[in-house]
Amino acid sequence: xxPKNTAAAPAIKKAAAAKKAALKGTGGKVVRKVRTDTTFHIxxxxxxxxxxxxxxxxxxxxxxxxAHAVVKFPLNSESAMKKIEEDNTLVFICDVxxxxxxxxxxxxxxxxxxAIKINTLIRPDGAKKAxxxxxxxxxxxxxxxxxxxx
Numbered sequence: 563x564x565p566k567n568t569a570a571a572p573a574i575k576k577a578a579a580a581k582k583a584a585l586k587g588t589g590g591k592v593v594r595k596v597r598t599d600t601t602f603h604i605x606x607x608x609x610x611x612x613x614x615x616x617x618x619x620x621x622x623x624x625x626x627x628x629a630h631a632v633v634k635f636p637l638n639s640e641s642a643m644k645k646i647e648e649d650n651t652l653v654f655i656c657d658v659x660x661x662x663x664x665x666x667x668x669x670x671x672x673x674x675x676x677a678i679k680i681n682t683l684i685r686p687d688g689a690k691k692a693x694x695x696x697x698x699x700x701x702x703x704x705x706x707x708x709x710x711x712x
Contacts, residue, residue, distance in 0.1 A: 629668035632660040637691065638711045645693065646702045646712075652694045658684065665692050673709060675700050 634655045636642075642653040656665055662680040669677050679695040696702050706712045 627657065627660060627664060629671040632657055632664050632668035633672060633692075634689075636706070636709055636711050638706075643712075646706055650696050650698070650700075650702045652696065652702050652705060654692045654694060656682070656690045656692045658688065658690045660690065662692075665694070669694050673705055675705055 634657065637653040637655055639653075645651040645653055652669075654665070654669070656668075660668075662682060665680050665682070666677045669675060676697050677694045678697060681693040681695075683691050685691055696705065703712070
C-alpha cells in the first residue's frame with residue numbers, strides 16, 4: 563500500500579462529498595403539502611395593468627347622446643298643457659336609450675331649469691315620454707313660453 567499523502571486527504575474528502583451529492587442529491591428531504599380539499603384552485607398571481615404600445619382606436623368616438631339627442635322635442639297636447647298648468651310639469655319626447663339622469667341633465671343644459679323629479683314611460687308607438695317636474699320657484703308656464711311652444 564502506498565504511503566498516505568497528508569496534503570491529498572482534504573481533496574479526497576471533498577471528492578467523496580461531491581460523489582455523495584451527485585448520487586443522493588443536495589435537496590434534503592422534500593416536505594409534501596397536506597391538502598385538505600378535494601378541489602385544486604390555481605393560486606392567484608400578479609395581474610399587471612395593460613400598457614398598450616399604441617391606441618387601438620385612432621380617433622376617440624364622440625358621445626352620441628348629447629343634450630339635443632336626449633331631448634327631442636316638448637309635447638304640447640291637451641294633457642301636457644294640463645300638466646304644465648296644474649302640476650308645474652313639462653312633458654318631453656326623449657330618446658328611448660336615455661335614462662332619467664341624462665334627461666335631467668339635458669333639460670338643465672337646454673332650458674336652464676332644475677328638475678325635481680323625472681317620470682318616464684314608453685309610448686305604444688315606441689317613443690319615450692318624460693314628465694319633468696320643476697322646482698316650485700320656477701313656473702312651468704313661463705319656461706314653456708320661453709321655449710316657444712305655447
